[in-house]
Amino acid sequence: MRLLTRMEEIVLVSIWRLGGNAYGITIREEVAKATGEEFPLGAVYPFLSRLQKGGYVITSTSQATAERGGRHKILYRLTDTGKSALAEVQEVNRRAWDGIPARAFRKPA
Amino acid sequence: MKRSAGSPRLSLWLLERFSGWGDDYGAGGDFEEYYRALAAERGARHARRACRRQVAAALPGHLKNVVIWSDAMLKHYFRVAVRNLWKHKGYSFINIGGLAIGLTCALFILLWVRDETSYDRFHADASSLYRMELDLPTPNGTRIHVDSMPYPLGPALEAEMPEVLDFSRAENLPNRLFRHGDKAFYETRVYAVDPGFLRIFSFPLVRGDRATALARPDSLLLTESAAAKYFGTADPLGSTLTIDNARDLVVTGVLKDPPPNSSLRFGALVPMESVVAPNRRIDSWQEPGASTFVRLRPRSDAATAAAKITGLAKRRMLEPSSDWPSDPKLRRDIAAMIQGASVSLMPLTRIRLYGFTGTDQRNAAREAVVQFSGIALIVLLIACLNFMNLATARSVRRAREIGLRKTVGARRKSLVAQHLGEAVLTAGLAGLLAFGLLVLFLPSFNVLSGKALALGAILDVPFAAGGAAVILLIGLLAGIYPALVLSSSRPAGILKGGPAGGPARTLLRKTLVVVQFGLSAVLLVAMGVVARQIDYLRHTSLGYGKDQLIYVPMRGGTASAYEAFKADLLRQPRVLGVTATPPTRFTGFSFAAEWEGQTGRTKALVGFAAVDFDFVETLQIGLAAGRSFSRDFALDEGRAFLVNEEVPKLMGLDAASAVGKRFKVAGVEGPIVGVMRNFHYQQVGDAIGPLAAFIDRKRVQFAVVRLRAGEIPAALEDVRASWRRVHPFHPFEHRFLDEDFAAMFRADERTGALLKVFAGLAVAVAGLGLFGLAAFTAERRTKEIGVRKVLGASSAGIVRLLSLEFVKWVLAANVLAWPVAYLVMSGWLRRFAYRAPIAWWLFAAAGAGGLVVALLSVGFQALRASQADPVRSLRYE
Numbered sequence: 001m002r003l004l005t006r007m008e009e010i011v012l013v014s015i016w017r018l019g020g021n022a023y024g025i026t027i028r029e030e031v032a033k034a035t036g037e038e039f040p041l042g043a044v045y046p047f048l049s050r051l052q053k054g055g056y057v058i059t060s061t062s063q064a065t066a067e068r069g070g071r072h073k074i075l076y077r078l079t080d081t082g083k084s085a086l087a088e089v090q091e092v093n094r095r096a097w098d099g100i101p102a103r104a105f106r107k108p109a
Numbered sequence: 110m111k112r113s114a115g116s117p118r119l120s121l122w123l124l125e126r127f128s129g130w131g132d133d134y135g136a137g138g139d140f141e142e143y144y145r146a147l148a149a150e151r152g153a154r155h156a157r158r159a160c161r162r163q164v165a166a167a168l169p170g171h172l173k174n175v176v177i178w179s180d181a182m183l184k185h186y187f188r189v190a191v192r193n194l195w196k197h198k199g200y201s202f203i204n205i206g207g208l209a210i211g212l213t214c215a216l217f218i219l220l221w222v223r224d225e226t227s228y229d230r231f232h233a234d235a236s237s238l239y240r241m242e243l244d245l246p247t248p249n250g251t252r253i254h255v256d257s258m259p260y261p262l263g264p265a266l267e268a269e270m271p272e273v274l275d276f277s278r279a280e281n282l283p284n285r286l287f288r289h290g291d292k293a294f295y296e297t298r299v300y301a302v303d304p305g306f307l308r309i310f311s312f313p314l315v316r317g318d319r320a321t322a323l324a325r326p327d328s329l330l331l332t333e334s335a336a337a338k339y340f341g342t343a344d345p346l347g348s349t350l351t352i353d354n355a356r357d358l359v360v361t362g363v364l365k366d367p368p369p370n371s372s373l374r375f376g377a378l379v380p381m382e383s384v385v386a387p388n389r390r391i392d393s394w395q396e397p398g399a400s401t402f403v404r405l406r407p408r409s410d411a412a413t414a415a416a417k418i419t420g421l422a423k424r425r426m427l428e429p430s431s432d433w434p435s436d437p438k439l440r441r442d443i444a445a446m447i448q449g450a451s452v453s454l455m456p457l458t459r460i461r462l463y464g465f466t467g468t469d470q471r472n473a474a475r476e477a478v479v480q481f482s483g484i485a486l487i488v489l490l491i492a493c494l495n496f497m498n499l500a501t502a503r504s505v506r507r508a509r510e511i512g513l514r515k516t517v518g519a520r521r522k523s524l525v526a527q528h529l530g531e532a533v534l535t536a537g538l539a540g541l542l543a544f545g546l547l548v549l550f551l552p553s554f555n556v557l558s559g560k561a562l563a564l565g566a567i568l569d570v571p572f573a574a575g576g577a578a579v580i581l582l583i584g585l586l587a588g589i590y591p592a593l594v595l596s597s598s599r600p601a602g603i604l605k606g607g608p609a610g611g612p613a614r615t616l617l618r619k620t621l622v623v624v625q626f627g628l629s630a631v632l633l634v635a636m637g638v639v640a641r642q643i644d645y646l647r648h649t650s651l652g653y654g655k656d657q658l659i660y661v662p663m664r665g666g667t668a669s670a671y672e673a674f675k676a677d678l679l680r681q682p683r684v685l686g687v688t689a690t691p692p693t694r695f696t697g698f699s700f701a702a703e704w705e706g707q708t709g710r711t712k713a714l715v716g717f718a719a720v721d722f723d724f725v726e727t728l729q730i731g732l733a734a735g736r737s738f739s740r741d742f743a744l745d746e747g748r749a750f751l752v753n754e755e756v757p758k759l760m761g762l763d764a765a766s767a768v769g770k771r772f773k774v775a776g777v778e779g780p781i782v783g784v785m786r787n788f789h790y791q792q793v794g795d796a797i798g799p800l801a802a803f804i805d806r807k808r809v810q811f812a813v814v815r816l817r818a819g820e821i822p823a824a825l826e827d828v829r830a831s832w833r834r835v836h837p838f839h840p841f842e843h844r845f846l847d848e849d850f851a852a853m854f855r856a857d858e859r860t861g862a863l864l865k866v867f868a869g870l871a872v873a874v875a876g877l878g879l880f881g882l883a884a885f886t887a888e889r890r891t892k893e894i895g896v897r898k899v900l901g902a903s904s905a906g907i908v909r910l911l912s913l914e915f916v917k918w919v920l921a922a923n924v925l926a927w928p929v930a931y932l933v934m935s936g937w938l939r940r941f942a943y944r945a946p947i948a949w950w951l952f953a954a955a956g957a958g959g960l961v962v963a964l965l966s967v968g969f970q971a972l973r974a975s976q977a978d979p980v981r982s983l984r985y986e
Contacts, residue, residue, distance in 0.1 A: 024139030025146070041143055042163065045136055064138075071138030 004056075009089050010034055011047045012056060015076050016086065022076040023062075024048075048076065056082035182523070189510075190531040197503070203881040204499045205539045207874045208583070211492020212543035214867060217554050218485035219572075220547075220562045225478050228370045228461035232311040234404055237274075239411060239454035240464070241401045241418065246449040247714070256466050258401040258452075260391040262422055263303065270417060272409045277305035278381050279373065280399035284664040286839060287377070288351040289339040293840060295664060296335065298376040301384055301399070309404045310373070316346050317362025326383035329358035332366045335376040352384070354838055369561060372460050394425050395432035402457070411454045419452040426450075442701075471940070473856060480860055484867045487632060491625045491871050495878035496539075497587040498621040500532055502885045504591030511595050524596035532588025533581055540580045557862055559855070590617070619918050622882065625875040626922035626959050627929075632868035633955035634930035635937075638947055639861040642938060643854055645945035651850075652788025654729035657818050658846040659828070660690070660811040667836050671809045675721075677831040683817045683824035686727035689809040690720055702801065704760055705771040713759050715752075716790070716798055717775050719805035725751065725785060727815050735768035735783030738804055746804045748779035754787045755799035774801050792853060796942035813846075872962055879915060880966035887911060887974035894974050895982035904975040911971035912964060919963040923956040930955070 004012065014030035015022040024044060032039040051057045062073035078086070140160075147156035194201040229235060241258045263276040282299045300306075304323040307314070314322065315333060322330055329350060336345045345360045352358055358379065367374050381391065381399070390396055405414055426447045433440055455464055462475040511524060548564065555562055663671055675687045702715040722745075724730075725737040733754055738745045750772050757767035764784040772781050787797045816824035825843070832841040887894075894907055931947060938944045 024136060025142050040163065040166070041139065042136075071141060073138055 208539035209542035238457040322362035328361040330378040528592035533584030536584035627926040630926035700775040702774040716800040731786035734764040876962040883970035895979035898979040907975035
């Protein structure tokens with residue numbers, strides 16, 4: 001299986017974290033939290049699109065609400081493929097970082 | 110559910126529209142929510158600004174994407190299109206050339222039509238200017254339409270009707286002799302007008318003051334070209350010109366020459382009140398009067414105004430005055446005529462194409478426009494059908510390309526766009542070529558059409574936009590079929606080389622061929638009918654000898670010396686005879702006639718011609734009964750009639766018994782002394798009407814002189830010398846009758862010539878198309894032909910196989926076209942009283958012509974296909 005890119009990984013993790021409430025706005029907030037940077041709203045959709053096409057996530061439609069101008073919410077959920085992809089990334093990360101102490105790359109004080 | 114006020118709709122819409130993530134990802138809703146959250150947290154203004162920032166940030170990237178991708182694909186499509194055109198050079202040439210020819214024809218006619226419709230529109234107030242027209246009942250029940258109104262009507266309207274803001278009469282004074290020093294000319298276009306003329310019309314003044322130029326009773330305005338004749342480059346303002354060797358007029362202004370698209374074409378203007386036609390009284394409501402133009406208050410209704418004018422005019426015309434004739438019967442007739450009269454207002458801008466005078470409602474300019482537009486449209490239609498047909502045929506060759514494109518993921522939309530785009534591009538090339546041809550052939554077209562059309566007239570925005578729209582439309586129509594049909598086919602089928610053209614497609618192609626050849630056949634038949642009719646008219650026996658006859662206008666007082674001139678002429682050995690006639694072609698006016706033994710209340714209009722002795726002898730008209738005018742009978746001068754054969758018919762008598770009967774017309778009364786054989790005294794195509802000639806040497810307008818054949822130049826010099834001896838102060842003018850005769854056919858000959866050119870082009874284009882189509886068919890059947898040859902088919906057999914199919918369709922086209930052509934052309938012929946019959950062989954000839962073209966184009970391809978080596982054609986798999 002193809003290894004996820006870094007951004008795909010972060011978005012996927014965010015979706016998992018959000019559980020049943022993952023959609024454009026919340027995903028963006030999670031990603032921003034993780035990266036610590038303001039993240040343009042429009043930028044998440046290409047990743048979502050790619051993840052969906054790759055079969056990592058599936059979508060469902062929620063009820064329309066007034067605060068969204070009468071529009072549906074598209075909710076994202078991890079598929080089994082998505083979960084195993086995350087598991088694989090986690091494993092790869094673990095192996096790649098194995099034995100490297102957290103302070104190794106800190107600047108000397 | 111309603112959006113809160115102040116939500117940035119535009120930004121959201123743009124984001125949704127351009128992001129492309131729209132509903133599939135719920136982005137629209139996400140943006141809305143994002144905006145609301147921001148608005149709740151930091152205020153609506155901040156939120157809106159943030160939204161705008163997002164849009165601004167997203168747009169450039171998006172646009173770049175669109176441009177890069179569409180640019181790449183455009184370049185690719187363009188390259189494919191050019192390669193395709195280049196690869197099939199012959200086909201491209203036929204396709205583009207054919208359409209270009211059709212477009213060129215259409216462009217020429219467009220130029221023509223725009224010129225015709227531009228008439229009189231250059232006046233600033235054109236939309237509120239009208240010419241008054243009078244519609245009168247005639248004694249024999251028809252109505253006659255004239256554009257001359259009683260002289261006092263214009264001034265009366267201006268005084269009494271608030272809607273009429275201004276008026277001007279305009280009467281063309283025929284042939285005034287103008288003299289300045291030793292320069293003397295007859296000016297044929299002198300208009301007697303009112304001061305209002307310069308106010309309501311926008312003819313620009315080069316010299317002089319518009320407001321006062323016509324104020325003096327002796328003022329005179331010349332056009333630039335007229336002024337140049339008398340004054341050269343000197344300033345004519347304030348100089349005097351002598352008119353008719355009698356009155357001095359002072360030049361008070363110089364006008365620019367009226368543009369060619371003005372229906373008022375004058376050389377000089379003089380004031381109406383002081384210079385009018387001889388023998389006219391401009392205060393009389395009974396005189397025939399002059400053209401009268403009015404300017405109405407803007408937005409007033411012309412029909413209402415016309416009704417008011419009718420009432421006023423009738424009231425004034427019926428007022429008793431000394432102008433009324435004393436004969437009570439005549440008075441009753443005139444009063445009845447006035448009671449039945451009505452005045453209408455013809456908008457100035459419609460005069461050129463809709464104006465008419467006389468009893469029939471024909472307008473030659475509009476007829477020409479309709480005829481030529483029809484012809485040009487047919488040629489354009491043939492060219493378009495051709496274009497479509499070839500584009501459809503060719504696209505089948507592209508089936509493989511389309512299959513491949515679909516396989517690698519082309520969307521149907523882009524395939525359709527590609528084919529439409531290619532067709533539009535090809536049509537565009539044809540358009541450019543057509544424009545080139547237009548520039549190249551404009552001078553020849555001007556000769557053919559007798560106009561001075563300039564390219565500048567059409568080089569404007571509406572033309573460019575219209576041209577682009579037409580090209581686009583033709584391209585789309587030509588491309589739509591292949592685009593839709595081919596792009597919908599399944600790639601697997603196409604790539605396997607399955608049947609690319611179903612029966613539907615072949616049927617379409619054949620229908621198009623039938624229509625093309627049918628239209629060509631109609632044009633060919635029309636061409637033949639027009640040519641034969643002109644030929645027929647030209648060779649009609651006129652009833653008099655038209656050769657070696659000249660006529661000399663007796664203008665500006667020279668009529669009084671007609672006797673002396675005639676006596677001097679008769680002393681010349683090379684002059685065979687001299688007589689006098691009313692104006693050209695003997696047309697006088699028609700009057701109600703009465704005669705001895707008249708039964709019932711039949712009213713009959715009889716043409717009325719004032720002539721001289723020797724009329725019959727000089728013109729060489731035959732006599733059916735009785736005798737010619739003779740000086741031996743004292744009463745022959747003014748109290749005797751020579752009539753044509755139509756008059757006895759009218760009286761219900763034969764020619765011999767009509768002689769001696771008393772006859773009365775237009776106040777002249779006397780016996781009929783002789784009956785002339787019918788001769789064409791009006792247009793040759795018109796029916797010969799009854800005509801009565803009597804002698805009145807005071808009303809001579811033309812001297813007609815018969816010269817000795819074979820010595821024309823010398824004889825002409827003799828006539829000129831005679832004129833100088835009698836009229837030393839008047840220029841000598843003459844016209845040959847046969848030249849005038851030829852001029853009668855000029856309009857019809859023009860139609861004939863244009864028909865010839867256009868019919869030729871139509872057949873050529875249709876032939877070109879068939880040539881391309883046949884090439885295509887032969888190519889598609891290469892393998893079949895190879896197999897046939899291997900199995901022993903002869904070349905002749907193959908040629909027959911390939912040609913017969915097309916020949917069948919061309920024949921069918923002709924059969925369908927014949928009734929159409931027959932109906933159209935009998936309609937055209939109906940306006941001639943004497944017509945050449947529409948011969949059956951014209952149809953046969955048109956059919957044969959189409960067939961020859963079809964056989965030549967198809968046969969060439971068939972022959973080539975049949976000569977090909979079968980080994981090569983079968984091996985190409």
